[in-house]
Amino acid sequence: MGLPLRVPYEAPQGRRLNVIGGYFSHGPLAGAFEFASFASLPQPRSQPAEKTLAQRAAAQDLAVEDLGRIDSEVFLAFVWQLAGRPVEAAGSWRRERPLVVVVDNYQAHKSDRVKAELPHLQAADIYLFYLPAYSPELSEIEPIWHDVKYHHLTERSHAKLGGLKQAAETALLRKRLELQQRPAETALLLRPSP
DSSP: OOSOOOOOOOOSTTOEEEEEEEEOOSSTTTTOEEEEEEEEOOOOSSSSOSSOHHHHHHHTTOOGGGBOOOOHHHHHHHHHHHHTOOTTOOTTOOOSSOEEEEEOOOGGGSSHHHHHHHHHHHHTTEEEEEOOTTOGGGOTTHHHHHHIIIIIOOOOOOSSHHHHHHHHHHHHHHHHHHHHHHHHHHHHHHSOOO
């Protein structure tokens, strides 16, 4: 009473959730869908920041480990993970069979860091195939993202970014289970009748 009410304003700009994913459309892992999500907090308006990064993350129901952006290092780590390379593997590690990773023209996919890693990827029998610009219809993962966003992620408005991250990961896990069942269903359909 008698004092001005001050409500700290946090612009929704800069508060976002990014997901990187890989879908195996062929081969022994057909139907496998891997993903990782990273939250971005808006930059504080005041200088210096009144709260630590951990405090700002906790205010959004996130841990510091949940924060990040999809840059070249994250992209390359994800490609190596998709390829199945163990963390402790030596530089001479090689896949048993080739892996072609189809990627779009996102800046992190075409950076100098990624170009420098290409010989190491190829030595491990991993190849990046770049789609033509502005052609998402050629990507087999685009319908998966669309389905998750518009059918599996039923609630997209959340007061806190942590709620959105949890809801998105739940939707992505549901989609993963659905995709894993497809090859089994197809195999049943293709089996000759007795």
